[in-house]
Each structure stands twice: as structure tokens, then as C-alpha cells.
Amino acid sequence: MTVPIPAVDQLRSFAASAEDLASAVLSAYESFRNTSDQDGDPNSVRMQAFRLPHAAGEILQAAEDLRVAANYVDGIPQFATNPCEFPWGVCPEHGASLVSSGGCTWCRTCRRAWNYPRLALPCREAARWLLTDQAGDTRHVCDGHATAARAQLIGAHVVPLPDREDV
Ligand SMILES: [Zn+2]
Numbered sequence: 639m640t641v642p643i644p645a646v647d648q649l650r651s652f653a654a655s656a657e658d659l660a661s662a663v664l665s666a667y668e669s670f671r672n673t674s675d676q677d678g679d680p681n682s683v684r685m686q687a688f689r690l691p692h693a694a695g696e697i698l699q700a701a702e703d704l705r706v707a708a709n710y711v712d713g714i715p716q717f718a719t720n721p722c723e724f725p726w727g728v729c730p731e732h733g734a735s736l737v738s739s740g741g742c743t744w745c746r747t748c749r750r751a752w753n754y755p756r757l758a759l760p761c762r763e764a765a766r767w768l769l770t771d772q773a774g775d776t777r778h779v780c781d782g783h784a785t786a787a788r789a790q791l792i793g794a795h796v797v798p799l800p801d802r803e804d805v
């Protein structure tokens with residue numbers, strides 16, 4: 639069982655609604671323009687309508703932002719049933735080798751990339767190891783965090799979790 643990330647479809651439907659609204663605003667603008675052709679006082683009609691294309695553009699920009707937001711949320715993997723207990727991400731293979739910039743993340747060692755700020759989000763990988771630190775505190779951790787702990791945590795002790803699925 640995984641915990642679903644909410645709202646991706648909802649964000650996409652917001653974007654579609656915004657695009658519909660932008661089309662409606664542009665149609666309204668067209669009717670203003672057509673009216674002005676037949677109207678005795680076209681300037682006053684244009685005065686009413688000149689903001690509409692700008693408004694439609696703003697709405698389309700909002701739709702684009704919503705689609706980017708939806709893609710972004712979609713790119714984040716769901717939590718494993720037994721997620722690692724570290725509140726930041728690592729490379730699943732190389733541990734603490736990630737760099738983030740502009741909302742994206744990549745591993746300095748294998749160049750694998752993620753299109754979300756993996757370092758800033760809780761680790762979502764399956765926990766497969768029991769980590770005991772120097773102070774005796776324990777956490778369930780993933781392969782990447784086990785690698786990072788072995789490399790970085792002095793006095794850390796890492797053993798396989800007894801109930802991990804592949805043992
Ligand atoms: Zn890597």
C-alpha cells in the first residue's frame with residue numbers, strides 16, 4: 639500500500655478550467671470587436687474591451703503554472719509502505735551525493751536526475767536497514783541513507799531490517 643499524493647488530477651482540472659475561461663474571455667473580446675465594427679461609436683466599445691486579451695493572457699499564464707505544478711507533483715514518487723525515516727533525500731545508490739538547483743536534483747556520482755527538490759523533501763525510499771547512531775538512537779533507513787550513514791556517521795551501526803521484503 640502506498641500513500642497517494644493528492645491533487646495532481648485536481649491541479650490538471652484547474653488548469654483546464656483556466657484554459658476554458660481564457661477562451662471564453664477571448665471570445666468575449668472578439669464579440670466586442672465585431673460589435674465595434676457595426677457600432678456608431680467604436681472607440682467606447684474598444685475602451686471597454688482592451689483589457690480582455692491581457693486578462694486572457696494572465697489566465698493562460700495561470701493555467702501554465704498549474705500544469706507545471708501538476709507535473710512537478712506527478713514527478714515525486716509516492717511514499718513506500720515503510721518509508722525511510724530521514725527527512726531529506728539521497729541518491730538510492732550513492733547516498734549523500736545529491737546537489738539541488740532550481741527545483742531539480744542530481745547525483746554528483748551517477749548523474750541521475752530528479753525533477754523535484756529531492757534533498758528538501760522527506761526520503762520516500764523503502765526502509766531496509768536499521769541504523770543505530772553513536773547516541774544509541776535508531777531509525778529505519780533506505781539503501782541510500784544506509785550508504786550515507788556508513789560514509790558519514792561516526793560510530794553508526796547499520797544492520798538489515800529483519801522483516802525486509804527480499805530476505
Ligand atoms: Zn548516484
Ligand SMILES: [Zn+2]
Pocket residue numbers: 722723724727728761762763779780781782783
Ligand atoms: Zn532514505
